[in-house]
Amino acid sequence: xxxxxxxxxxxxxxxxxxxxxxxxxxxxxxxxxxxxxxxxxxxxxxxxxxxxxxxxxxxxxxxxxxxxxxxxxxxxxxxxxxxxxxxxxxxxxxxxxxxxxxxxxxxxxxxxxxxxxxxxxxxxxxxxxxxxxxxxxxxxxxxxxxxxxxxxxxxxxxxxxxxxxxxxxxxxxxxxxxxxxxxx
Numbered sequence: 001x002x003x004x005x006x007x008x009x010x011x012x013x014x015x016x017x018x019x020x021x022x023x024x025x026x027x028x029x030x031x032x033x034x035x036x037x038x039x040x041x042x043x044x045x046x047x048x049x050x051x052x053x054x055x056x057x058x059x060x061x062x063x064x065x066x067x068x069x070x071x072x073x074x075x076x077x078x079x080x081x082x083x084x085x086x087x088x089x090x091x092x093x094x095x096x097x098x099x100x101x102x103x104x105x106x107x108x109x110x111x112x113x114x115x116x117x118x119x120x121x122x123x124x125x126x127x128x129x130x131x132x133x134x135x136x137x138x139x140x141x142x143x144x145x146x147x148x149x150x151x152x153x154x155x156x157x158x159x160x161x162x163x164x165x166x167x168x169x170x171x172x173x174x175x176x177x178x179x180x181x182x183x184x
Contacts, residue, residue, distance in 0.1 A: 019045070029139055031156040033130075039164030040126060041074065046171035050178065054118075055110030058177035059170075066174050068104035070118045075103050076163055077125035077133050080156045081132050084143035093121045133157070 019041045022034020047054055047066050054067035054124035071094040082088040107118070139154035148155075175181050 001075070004114070017045070020132060028154070029133075032139075032154070033133060035161045036157060036164070039161055039168060041170045043069065043164060043171060046168065046175050050117055050175075051112060052110035053178050054115055055107055056174075056178055057108075058174050059173040061183060063101070063104050064106050064170055065104070066178075067110065067115060067118055068107035069171055069174075070122050071107050073164065073167060074118065074122040074125045077098060077129050080145075080160065081125070081129040084145045084151060085141060085156060086128075086132055087143060093125075094118075106107070130158075 019038045022038060023030050047070065050066065052071070055065050057063055057065050075092045075094050078090065078093060082090050092103075096102055096107055099105065107114070133153065136153050137156070139152060141153040142150055143156075145151050151159075172182070
């Protein structure tokens, strides 16, 4: 017989969980960066230990998969930090005008190369974003976005926390369907 678990317990034991150790008081930048780091770490944790299963679309009829979430969030990071704030002329990595859902639709192959490429892209975009934020003189740095108009680094950080939190909820459901793993 197994011991019942609460969904509110940690996904892994507290000793293995590096999340939620950022500042709970202090300056705005540190807190926003800490919250975003925790959300990014949650995505990684929800995908940990899986390879080919990352491409499994486990909540039918949705086309969401954990691999699709990784690819999508790589494109989201790229869009806000590289395209909008840094004003780089770079295309999304996984989606396009012709395939606006290419990040999810192209995540059907769970082969090792597809998984490696998705994580590599995501980590590269996170690293760029972290460097950009660290080098920004303040949170009022602005960029122009076709969807939102003028946005600040502050708004982008808040939006990214929101975006990851939303998709980490999806990751909870996907992971539970894959192998029964639950937890915060």
